[in-house]
Amino acid sequence: MNYLTTRIGENYGNTSALAVEAGLQAQLSKELSIGAHIYNPNRAKVAAFNDERIPTIMRIGLNYTFSEKVFVVAETQKDIDYPANFKAGVEYRVVEVLYLRAGVSTGPVLNTFGFGLNLKQFRLDIASSYHSVLGYSPHVSLTYNVSK
């Protein structure tokens, strides 16, 4: 459950809405699992003007594990207001600590690359997407796992 609030200065004031999200995941076989995720099925309203609402998004994806080292994911994502987007990606564990990842998406058309390092309690992930007009958009995440 998300409580979302937007505030715009200069006398515009603020508004808020409550959006719900839920997901399901099932292991169909040793190798194949499926997941579904719905964001904001309650179509939370932000403002009465233009009937502005929080986007409702549904995602369904598959994960296929080829071996301990390799898995492939594919997903389709539909925002109620925009054309559907398809995404696919692969993760390959080169050695114990190093993961390589790559993927594509169709709406917008993006290529994505990244790698992850698994160092005991720390996990470092670096990734970037590439758009032919907007260029590279890098992401970094650092995770510290307390109980390991």
Place this chain on the structure above:
Amino acid sequence: MRWCSILLLLMPLYAIGQERNDSDPQKTYIIEQRIEIIAELLEEEDIDFTTLFDDLSYFYEHPINLNGKVQEDLEQLLLLTDLQINNLLSHVEKNGRLLTIYELQAIDGYDLATIRNILPFVKVSSDIDSPHITFKEMMKNGKNELFIRYSRVLEEQEGFAPLCEDGTCNEDSILAASPNKRYLGDPTRLYTRYRFKYRNNVSWGITADKDAGEELFTGSQPNGFDFYSAHLFLKGFGKVKALAIGDYHAQFGQGLTFWSGLGFGKSSYVMTVKKNAIGLRPYTASDENLFMRGGAITLGFGHVEVTAMYSNKKIDANISVPDSLDNTEGTTVTSFQLTGLHATPGEIFDKDAIGETHMGGHIAYKKRQLNIGATAIRTEYDANLERSLQEYNQFDFNSNTNTLLGLDYNWVVGNFNLFGEASRSESGGMAFLNGALISLDPRLAFSLVQRNYQKDYQSQYSTAFADGSRNANEHGLFIGMEAKPAKNWTLAAYFDRFRSNWLRFQVDAPSNGYDGMAQLTYRPSKKLSMYGRIRHRVKPQNTTEDIEGIDFVTTKEQTNYRYNITYKVSDQVQLRNRIEMVDFKQGNNPTEKGYIAYQDVIYKALGKPYSFTFRYALFDTDSYNSRIYSYENDVLYYFSIPAYYFRGTRTYLTLRYKVVRGVDVWLRYSQWFYNNRTTISSGLNEIQGNTKSEFRAQVRFKF
């Protein structure tokens, strides 16, 4: 895993390792199956697959002994990836010679489908045959082959029709006024080819070709045929790895700097994005412009191989002759002619108008896991090239000389195969290609190709990986995947995106686009195979609307849906069905739709002297934009992938009959029928009517 998901072979296992009989009816079937799949993906009307057919045919008759020095042969076979070849060689090195062909299953990267694919072309034998060639042996075991092919369109085409229907006018005066109104010759096409071959080591031959409308032994063709080609080719004589005299092909690196002849690119065989350059090879096909004529040699010194080549031939071009005789540097070329047709006085005038010279070579350092090469080619024309260029192609080649320099590499490291080439033309334009074939799991492989071809990179003979038809003004990234998630199922997919920083033909702005494909194949048994495929392409093109000022760029969106099924109903009869639909939409124009469905019947019986293939197809497309390409079975060595468009039916029957041992005859009749046309084609090829039929006959003598 090149081509590795090709339909299962129907080749029985017991035949493996035995010398094949020439008249084996399975041979053409197996080879055609492979070519058909490749051909279909290319979506072009006329492609010369003769060389490819020759290669496969040779290896079928002389299977590669996997215990021998096989690396080059296996690369030429095009059915295995470098990773697989490397794994095989490592396996033999580590464990000694293979004892049986079944040992392949124990080698990394060899799944059943791959093994089935290569089985007809390989053997396992303990005696390593080193070719010891004496002239006597060569004449005794060499093979001679003579082909004669005749084709003709049965309906009368405009260019062959009488100019005066009612006889009241004077034909001569009409022709004097406009000499290009009629073809000079008759509508027959004739092709003959003679070739001698001794194993893979010696080949010589001559090819002669006459296209429709060209004269034969008369008028403009006093020498008989319009096109002749001859070659002498030697391979594997000690330090002389290859020697070519006459007509030949030269192919280096990834085809970015220099590659004459056919090069495969993007297809649903996502692992075929890498090129394996053979270096020199004989030329036996009938394309009249794109080959080398002269001499070339490859010498091997340990790990180093040096190729030197020289070619000088006349090519067709539109020329403008200067008014003044004083100007000796006279000939000016306004465009090249690549059709090879010489059927009107205008075309005859353009024939062999200018000389084209290539000289240069390639030097390679070859280790099993690492190849590094360098190419240098100098090209000269003996005329001034002065094409009138537009804004979009102002960076194209337009002088009389070009020098290309290239560096290429191919490196197998672990389960990665990295490859690439960098190249520079005389204009200063650069081009780069880098790629990788990655085998992450026996059931999962990826391919990557990144390219960056600058707008002023100029090359006449390059066929490197690209979305467009030329290796210039394109930046792109291709990602392909081939997965075998379950037994009998294969999923192949690719995603390719590309960008042009400069204008293109009919695209008046920098632009970008993408091309995505997914194909799921289900092959539960040797008798049944089916696949479904979706391909979606988005490309830029100028608006078709009539607007003032500069045309703005719209997107062309094309989606193809295909279902294909092949099944054997008995030992003799194989059936094939296909349904394909296409949606084409440009900008705000309405969607144009296309549809085709067909039934193929293929009859081939072991032990019967005859076999045939039959097709009945029904097609209905709104426009030429929504056309659908489909491969057609034809007489041996002839390949066509016509575009089906408008509304109508297509039928053909190809019959093969083995008269006696060594003499085979093929007959083919095909017909287009359009129910919403009253004329077909245009210009000199126009037919008054709604049917177009073609008859083809071919005979082969083997002795």
